Amino acid sequence: xxxxxxxxxxxxxxxxxxxxxxxxxxxxxxxxxxxxxxxxxxxxxxxxxxxxxxxxxxxxxxxxxxxxxxxxxxxxxxxxxxxxxxxxxxxxxxxxxxxxxxxxxxxxxxxxxxxxxxxxxxxxxxxxxxxxxxxxxxxxxxxxxxxxxxxxxxxxxxxxxxxxxxxxxxxxxxxxxxxxxxxxxxxxxxxxxxxx
Amino acid sequence: xxxxxxxxxxxxxxxxxxxxxxxxxxxxxxxxxxxxxxxxxxxxxxxxxxxxxxxxxxxxxxxxxxxxxxxxxxxxxxxxxxxxxxxxxxxxxxxxxxxxxxxxxxxxxxxxxxxxxxxxxxxxxxxxxxxxxxxxxxxxxxxxxxxxxxxxxxxxxxxxxxxxxxxxxxxxxxxxxxxxxxxxxxxxxxxxxxxx
Numbered sequence: 001x002x003x004x005x006x007x008x009x010x011x012x013x014x015x016x017x018x019x020x021x022x023x024x025x026x027x028x029x030x031x032x033x034x035x036x037x038x039x040x041x042x043x044x045x046x047x048x049x050x051x052x053x054x055x056x057x058x059x060x061x062x063x064x065x066x067x068x069x070x071x072x073x074x075x076x077x078x079x080x081x082x083x084x085x086x087x088x089x090x091x092x093x094x095x096x097x098x099x100x101x102x103x104x105x106x107x108x109x110x111x112x113x114x115x116x117x118x119x120x121x122x123x124x125x126x127x128x129x130x131x132x133x134x135x136x137x138x139x140x141x142x143x144x145x146x147x148x149x150x151x152x153x154x155x156x157x158x159x160x161x162x163x164x165x166x167x168x169x170x171x172x173x174x175x176x177x178x179x180x181x182x183x184x185x186x187x188x189x190x191x192x193x194x195x196x
Numbered sequence: 197x198x199x200x201x202x203x204x205x206x207x208x209x210x211x212x213x214x215x216x217x218x219x220x221x222x223x224x225x226x227x228x229x230x231x232x233x234x235x236x237x238x239x240x241x242x243x244x245x246x247x248x249x250x251x252x253x254x255x256x257x258x259x260x261x262x263x264x265x266x267x268x269x270x271x272x273x274x275x276x277x278x279x280x281x282x283x284x285x286x287x288x289x290x291x292x293x294x295x296x297x298x299x300x301x302x303x304x305x306x307x308x309x310x311x312x313x314x315x316x317x318x319x320x321x322x323x324x325x326x327x328x329x330x331x332x333x334x335x336x337x338x339x340x341x342x343x344x345x346x347x348x349x350x351x352x353x354x355x356x357x358x359x360x361x362x363x364x365x366x367x368x369x370x371x372x373x374x375x376x377x378x379x380x381x382x383x384x385x386x387x388x389x390x391x392x
Binding site: 049052053068069070071072073074078079080125126127128129130131132137150153154155156157158159189190192194195196 | 245248249264265266267268269270274275276321322323324325326327328333346349350351352353354355385386388390391392
């Protein structure tokens with residue numbers, strides 16, 4: 001049940017609309033899209049993910065804030081954004097997360113940059129890293145050993161999101177500025193596996 | 197590591213401030229608070245949970261929207277609210293979640309009210325119920341067999357939150373209007389255990 005056959009074959013599918021509640025101009029996507037403008041869209045205001053997972057980005061060419069998009073319906077911007085304080089309402093590029101593997105995901109968090117200092121190895125979801133024994137609100141470097149993860153600024157999977165894949169940068173994120181191109185802080189208070 | 201001794205003894209602790217970023221009037225809470233006005237607060241704009249979990253409510257007497265509060269820092273409203281569309285910025289009562297048990301949590305979802313129809317038994321976190329095989333965006337009734345859970349309107353733990361405890365209503369939520377006093381919809385697209 002964790003890996004339906006179609007998704008295991010990598011048949012990703014996402015449908016996007018220009019307006020909220022699945023209204024207006026619409027297009028289906030089966031593979032990565034570096035810029036929605038190239039597909040004639042000015043904006044994206046609602047999304048259905050039929051086969052995922054995907055990651056959306058604030059700017060073209062996979063830049064800026066990241067938004068995890070798992071199977072389901074997203075009728076408006078706040079359904080995918082966890083950061084209403086910095087409200088851009090942009091989602092201008094997206095791509096499938098091919099290495100997600102919910103049942104075999106491992107990640108190591110480090111207290112100091114470049115994989116130094118105290119470390120913490122995880123293979124489960126942690127809505128509060130502090131409750132589970134991590135002594136700080138910050139994480140300085142991260143190594144993804146398998147699967148794909150999403151780390152969040154606040155507890156309970158809120159705030160800025162950082163999608164961390166085994167297949168990108170060899171799974172190595174030696175400092176917080178590599179968590180995303182738009183990471184302003186090394187605050188990481190929750191982390192979870194991405195579900196295929 | 198899943199249940200630090202202090203928290204296992206139920207020594208809950210939450211500190212609240214009237215302004216963002218832990219500024220202004222401040223108070224510590226060790227037990228439930230049915231109305232922050234009774235403690236001389238007009239509003240709460242930031243929170244630190246030292247020992248949790250807690251659940252916050254939009255209105256006094258544990259009414260209205262619910263917000264899960266696990267150990268960690270919440271410097272502003274959007275750190276705990278998952279629903280920026282309906283932006284009340286109220287958190288007027290809160291209480292500890294005493295039956296949370298991350299390592300022994302079981303819940304059953306039902307397709308039809310009053311625990312009828314197709315069912316789905318869970319003991320793990322599910323960021324997308326549809327990806328895991330639930331055929332719909334809706335859940336009509338829920339039975340909590342053990343522990344405490346938080347169900348969400350959208351995938352990826354976004355949108356309206358419903359805190360569902362074994363110790364409340366005998367763990368039985370026979371229709372969506374009992375998920376919370378403010379439930380407007382039976383949409384439930386993700387669910388997870390609450391961490392002690």
